[in-house]
Amino acid sequence: MNKVINIKERNIGTGYPCYIIAEMSANHAGDINRAIEIIYAAKESGADCIKLQTYTADTITINCSNEYFQIKQGTWQGENLYQLYQKAYTPWEWQGRLKEEADKVGIDFLSTPFDKTAVDFLENLGVDFFKIASFELVDIPLIKYIAAKGNPIILSTGMGSLGEIEEAVNAIRSQGNENLCLLKCSSAYPAVPDDMNLRTIRHLKDTFGVPAGLSDHSLGSIGAVAAVAMGANVIEKHFCISRSIENPDASFSMEPQEFRSMVNDIRAVEKAIGKVSYQLSEREKGSVIFRKSIFVVKDIAHGEVLTEENIRVIRPGYGLPPKYYEEVIGKKAITTIEKGTPLKWSMFD
Structure with a gap:
């Protein structure tokens, strides 16, 4: 079991920076120039990876309009599956060019294949790793085919029972592939916080011994940032x-400035998480002196007894530590001590 996987010389797992994926999906709205613009904007917005989807309407479903192929609820209510995928797909003839642009700008290129022909196409394109979508979690033959290629796999688990996830993980491992990361996902578009159950990310890690993260379809960045605070190693967000550019995925996608803000928050959270440490930071050291200590609060004459009336525990911290307060009460001063003087051992018997 690999608790760390490697993608393009980048380690993904506990102790390493979160890997952030910008999902283009249908947001190109049928325009290759816009697809290229999205790649450059994703890089500029702090994404580590741009992700596409590789299918056609004919490879993912069939052209049929009976009741089984109608979408009856949600964001795409009233759509026919075949017609929806015709609008949403990314033409395969674009994808080589898009990979070249991603390589040029220095952002990783990933895609989700939805059938074996798409897997072969992406492999020939030189794609280094694969994403498996939540809806394909139960397509065990496809999962085995992808796993047999030996490349790292990021698998979304939306709608999956623990048993179904286990079957998919076992299918990958049956092909000798241990390079796996699981993503918690709420497969609603958009997802709502009540359904996200981010604690599952840690459970996926512990149960399967792999890195885990979040495929986030919710609006805003709260879910993604919270997930990283809870140990997510990968965040995927539609971009x-x-x-305002109409397409099937626009309503739950992030615009560049929103994505950049999310990335900044994630990186800040990673710094805040830090490590287990009880050492003072350099910035803390300057504050130590403002702790409390024992001070003389009334003038004390030589031979006078230290009492609750003439010494107190107050800020700042130049005197004896407060833990000695009860011990020094009743001692006699061996010198005169002015009000406002920090109490020292040398001042009393």
Whole structure:
């Protein structure tokens, strides 16, 4: 079991920076120039990876309009599956060019294949790793085919029972592939915080011994940032140039400035998480002196007894530590001590 996997010389797992994926999906709205613009904007917005989806309407479903192929609820209510995928797909003839642009700008290129022909296509394109979508979690033949290629796999687990996830993980491992990361996902578009159950990320890690993260379809960045605080190693978020550009995924996608803000928050959270440490930071050291200590609060004459009236525990911290307060009460001063003087051992018997 690998608790750390390697993607393009980048370690993904506990102790390493969160790997952040910008999902283009249908946000190109049928325009290759916009797809290229999205790649550059994703890089500029702090994404580590740009992700596509590799299918056609014919490879993912069939052209049929009976009741089984109608979407009856949610964001795409009233759509026919075949027609929806015709609008949403990324033409395969674009993808070589898009990979070249990603390589040029220095952002990783990933895609989700939805059938064996897409797997072969992406392999020939030189794609180094694969994403498996939540809806394909139960497609064990496809999962085995992908796993047999030996490349790292990021698997979304939306809608999956623990048993179904286990079957998919076992299918990958049956092909000798241990390079796996699991993503918690709420497969609603958009997802709502009540359904996200981010604690599952840690359970996925512990149960399967792999890195885990979040495929986030919720609005805003709270879910993603919270997930990283809870140990997520990967965040995937839909990305667009503008939600005003009509396409099937626009309504739950992030615009560049929102994505950049999310990335900044994630990186800040990672710094805040830090490590287990009880050492003072350099910035803390300057504050130590403002702790409490024992001070003389009334003038004390030589031979006078130290009492609760003439010494107190107050700020700042130049005197004896407060833990000695009860011990020094009743001692006699061996010198005169002015009010406002920090008490020292040398001042009393």
